[in-house]
Structure formats: structure tokens, C-alpha cells
Amino acid sequence: MGNTVPKEDELESEQSFLGRLKRLFASPWRGIGPWNQKEKKKLLSSILNMNIEGDVKQINCLLIGQISSGKTSFCNAAATALADSGEIKSPFTVYQEGEGTTTKKLDICNLYARDKSMKLAVYDCRGIHDIDSIRLEDVLRIVDGHIKPGYILKSDEPISESDDKYRRNPTLNDKMHCVIYVMDATASRRLLATETTKAIFSEVRRILSGKHVPQLVLVNKVDRMHVNFKNNLEVVFYSDYLKSFLGNVASFTNLDERNILVQSNYCTEKNPDLKRDFLTLNNLREIMQRANDYFTYIVKTQNYDEERD
Ligand SMILES: Nc1nc2c(ncn2[C@@H]2O[C@H](COP(=O)(O)OP(=O)(O)OP(=O)(O)O)[C@@H](O)[C@H]2O)c(=O)[nH]1
Ligand SMILES: [Mg+2]
Numbered sequence: 001m002g003n004t005v006p007k008e009d010e011l012e013s014e015q016s017f018l019g020r021l022k023r024l025f026a027s028p029w030r031g032i033g034p035w036n037q038k039e040k041k042k043l044l045s046s047i048l049n050m051n052i053e054g055d056v057k058q059i060n061c062l063l064i065g066q067i068s069s070g071k072t073s074f075c076n077a078a079a080t081a082l083a084d085s086g087e088i089k090s091p092f093t094v095y096q097e098g099e100g101t102t103t104k105k106l107d108i109c110n111l112y113a114r115d116k117s118m119k120l121a122v123y124d125c126r127g128i129h130d131i132d133s134i135r136l137e138d139v140l141r142i143v144d145g146h147i148k149p150g151y152i153l154k155s156d157e158p159i160s161e162s163d164d165k166y167r168r169n170p171t172l173n174d175k176m177h178c179v180i181y182v183m184d185a186t187a188s189r190r191l192l193a194t195e196t197t198k199a200i201f202s203e204v205r206r207i208l209s210g211k212h213v214p215q216l217v218l219v220n221k222v223d224r225m226h227v228n229f230k231n232n233l234e235v236v237f238y239s240d241y242l243k244s245f246l247g248n249v250a251s252f253t254n255l256d257e258r259n260i261l262v263q264s265n266y267c268t269e270k271n272p273d274l275k276r277d278f279l280t281l282n283n284l285r286e287i288m289q290r291a292n293d294y295f296t297y298i299v300k301t302q303n304y305d306e307e308r309d
Contacts, residue, residue, distance in 0.1 A: 022226075023239075023240040023241070024235065024238040024239060024240065025238045025239075025240060025243075026238075027238070028234075028237035028238050029237060029238070029243050030237045030262075031237075032237070032278075032279075032282050033234065033278075035233075035234050035274070035275050035278050036274070037274060039278065040274060040277060040278045040281065043278065043281045043282065043285060044081075044082070044084060044113060044114070044281060046285065047082070047113060047118075047281060047284060047285050047288065048113045048114070048116065048118070050119075050285075050288055050289075050292070051292075052119050052292060052295065053292050053295040053296045053299060054172075054295035054296070054298060054299045055172075056172055056173055056177070056295060057119070057173050058118070058119040058120060058121050058173075059119060059120045059121070059177050059178065059287075059288055059291040059292075060121050060123060060173075060174075060175065060176050060177050060178075061120065061121070061122050061123065061176065061177065061178040061179075061180060061287055061291065062123045062125070062142055062143060062176040062178070062179050062180065063075075063122060063123065063124055063125070063180050063182050063218070064125065064128065064134070064139055064179065064180070064181060064182065064200070064201075064204070065127060065128060065180075065181060065182030065183060065184075065193075065197070065218075066127055066128045066129070066182075066183070066184065066193045066194065066197045067102075067127030067128065067129045068097040068127070068184070069127065069182045069183055069184045069193075069220060070182060070184065070218075070220030070221055070263075070265050071103065071124050071125070071127065071182050072092045072093075072094050072102070072103055072107075072124050073094050073220065073265035073266070073267070074122070074182065074218060074220060074263060074265055074280075075091065075092055075107075075109040075122050075124050076088075076089060076090045076091065076092055076094065076265065076266065077263070077264075077265040077266055077276070077280045078109070078111055078122060078280055078284055079091050079109065079111060079112070080266060080272055080277065080280075081272075081276075081277035081278075081280035081281050081284070082111050082112060082113040082114075082118065082281070082284070083112060083113070083114065083115075084113070084114055084277070085114075086271070086272065087271075087272070088266050088269065088270070088271065088272055091109060092107060092109065092124065103124055103125060103126055103127065104126050104152050104153060105125070105126075105149075105150060105151065105152050105153065106123060106124075106125050106142060106147055106148075106149050106150065106151050106153060107123065107124040107125070107149065107150075108121050108122075108123055108124075108149040109121065109122040109123070109124060120284070120287075120288055123142065123149070123176065125139075125142065125153055126153040126155070128193075128194075128196055128197045128200055129194075129196065130194055130195075130196050131155070132155040133155055133196055133200075134153050134155070134200075135153070135154075135155065135157075135158050136199075136200050136203055136204070137158035137159075138153050138158050138159055139200065139204055140204065140207060141158070141159060142176065143175065143176045143179060143204070143208065143213065144170060144175060145167060145170025145171070145173075145174030145175035145176070146159070146166060146167050146168075146170055146174075147159055147165060147166065147167070148164075148165040148166075148167055150165060151163070151165035151166075172298070176213065177213065177214070177291040177294055177295070178213065178214045178215075178216065178287050178290055178291045178294070179204065179208060179213060179214070179215050179216075180215075180216045180217070180218050180261075180287070181201050181204075181205075181215070181216070181217045181218070181253055181255075182217075182218045182220060183217060183218070183219050183220070183249055183252075183253075184219075184220055184221050185219050185220060185221045185222045185224065185225050185242070185245065185262075186221050186224045186225065189245060189248055192248060192249060192252045193252070198252065201252075201253055202254065205253065205254060205255070212294060212297055212298075213294060214290035214291060214293065214294050215255060215259065216255075216259050216260070216261055216286070216287065216290065217249055217250075217253050217255060217259060217260040217261065218260075218261045218263050218283065219245075219246065219249060219260060219261065219262050219263060220263050220264070220265055221264065221265070222236050222242060222262050222263065222264050223264040223267075225239070225241065225242060225245075226239070226241075229264075232275065233264055233275040233276060233278075233279055234275055236262060236264075237262075242262070246260050246262070261283045261286060261287075262279070262283075263279060263280065263283055264276055264279060265280075
């Protein structure tokens with residue numbers, strides 16, 4: 001994926017696109033902030049002190065998305081923002097964008113906030129591609145807690161029930177409590193992702209809707225949308241273009257715009273940046289709150305079922 005050269009029939013709208021890219025709203029269309037150090041510390045404390053509803057060890061959150069959409073980079077951005085140590089953390093290696101997926105395993109990223117273990121684990125996995133893709137069956141098995149971390153996801157066959165990494169009887173602690181569809185802000189506005197991605201997203205969405213598992217979209221690489229965004233991420237929420245791009249993402253994923261998170265991960269930077277960490281922490285808090293709502297729902301329905309029995 002990446003910036004695509006406009007086709008001839010797109011050229012005219014490309015002119016208005018350039019205009020729109022520069023146009024900013026007078027006030028932000030999504031109110032987060034103020035983007036300062038004090039607010040960042042408050043955000044970090046609220047994440048650290050968040051009470052997890054129900055009887056679960058930690059929130060499990062799965063990232064799925066097209067190759068090179070920035071899944072692994074988000075794990076690293078989350079580790080950096082939470083550690084708040086003045087250094088960029090890279091528990092996972094990120095490679096240059098290429099043809100093939102670089103992540104092959106189901107990796108678990110256990111997060112630490114200021115050295116304290118967090119009740120949040122982010123799961124990274126093989127990307128979606130027309131060839132060598134993660135398989136839909138495996139995505140659904142991960143969501144249901146049947147696949148243990150460390151399993152190498154194969155593109156030609158789903159996990160076998162006799163595999164050591166296959167978990168026969170998963171509990172709520174092994175399941176995913178939030179699923180995040182990861183997308184790339186530098187994708188063409190018309191072709192946000194491949195047909196394979198669309199097919200996998202829509203099938204996962206259909207199956208998850210019945211299970212009430214929260215589903216969010218993470219749009220990475222917004223720093224690359226415009227030169228002005230890179231050093232001042234706050235501006236992205238004033239952008240006319242990003243707002244309309246999120247409208248396209250909402251149609252593509254068939255999810256409401258309020259479920260779409262905007263993100264920028266570290267790429268070539270040497271030091272952490274307040275605004276990037278602030279954005280990442282906002283997204284992590286949203287993910288945890290949504291998972292918590294899900295646990296509350298589960299507890300309530302359990303109580304309801306027990307009352308009825
Ligand atoms: N500028 C910028 N680059 C990013 C961002 N997120 C990821 N990248 C770059 O995009 C490329 C792919 O990122 P990865 O994190 O490996 O993507 P992935 O989804 O894990 O890819 P696979 O494991 O291959 O499926 C790397 O070169 C990253 O540095 C971002 O928010 N901004
Ligand atoms: Mg990866």
C-alpha cells in the first residue's frame with residue numbers, strides 16, 4: 001500500500017483534493033486535548049488506575065489489517081507512550097514496507113506503564129494480503145481464544161486442532177475483548193484496501209456483531225497525509241481531508257465514525273514526541289473503555305441469566 005498515482009478519471013477531483021488537504025476547520029471536529037504534558041500525565045494515570053470490570057486477568061486486544069498498515073508499529077508506539085521514559089521503545093522489530101508481511105506469528109505485546117504491568121495486552125499477527133495472507137479461519141480462532149501466542153500463522157492452511165499451540169477449551173481470559181481493524185491513511189481514497197481485506201473485515205465484523213465484542217478501526221500514518229501534520233499532530237483534527245477520509249473508512253468497514261481512531265506511530269524518530277504519545281494514550285484509553293463496556297455487558301447478562309434460572 002502507499003500513495004497511489006491518480007488515474008486519469010481521478011485527476012479532476014485530485015485538484016479539489018489538494019485544496020481540501022490544505023483546508024482546516026476553525027475548530028477541531030474531534031475534541032481531545034489540551035495537548036500538553038499535564039494532560040498527558042493525567043491520561044496516563046487514568047489508564048493506570050482504570051478498574052477492569054468482571055473477573056478477567058487483562059484486556060486482550062487484537063490488531064488485524066493489511067500488510068504494512070502499521071500493526072507492529074502501533075504495539076511499539078503503545079509501549080513507548082505507556083513507559084513514559086523519554087525513550088522510544090521497540091519490543092518488536094519493524095521492517096520497511098514491502099510486498100510480503102513481516103509479522104508471521106501471533107505475537108503478544110504485554111504492556112507496562114511506567115514499569116508497572118498493565119491490564120492490557122495487544123496481539124499482533126500476520127497481515128492480510130492477496131497472497132500469503134492470514135486466513136479468516138485463524139482470525140476467528142484467535143478471537144475465540146483457540147490460538148496461543150507464538151503460533152506461526154500459515155497462509156496455506158488453518159491451525160490444526162492437534163497443534164501444540166491450539167487451545168481446546170478457551171476461557172474468557174484467552175479470548176479477544178476488542179478487535180481493531182488497522183488501516184493506512186496513505187491509501188488511495190478510492191481503494192482503501194484490497195478486496196481480500198474487505199472480505200475478511202466484513203466477515204469478522206458480521207460474526208463479532210452477534211457476540212458483542214467491541215470493534216474499532218485504527219487509521220495509522222496520519223502524519224504522512226500532509227507535511228504540516230508530521231510535527232504537529234494536533235492539526236489533524238482540524239483537517240477537512242482527514243474528516244472525509246474517515247467517512248470513506250466508515251463506509252469501507254461499515255462501522256460508525258465514532259469507532260475510528262486516528263494514530264501516528266514512530267517511524268524514523270529518535271526521541272518520543274509529546275503529541276504522538278498523547279494521541280496514542282487517548283487511543284489506548286478508548287480501547288480499554290470499550291473492552292470494559294463489554295465486560296460490564298457480560299456480567300450483566302450473566303446476572304440476568306442467573307436470575308432467570
Ligand atoms: N510515517 C509513519 N510510518 C509508519 C506508521 N506506522 C507504520 N509506519 C511504517 O510502515 C511500515 C510498516 O509498518 P509495520 O508496523 O511493520 O506494519 P505491519 O502492519 O505490522 O506489517 P506486516 O507485519 O508486514 O503485516 C514501516 O516502515 C513503519 O515504519 C506511522 O504511523 N507513520
Ligand atoms: Mg507486523
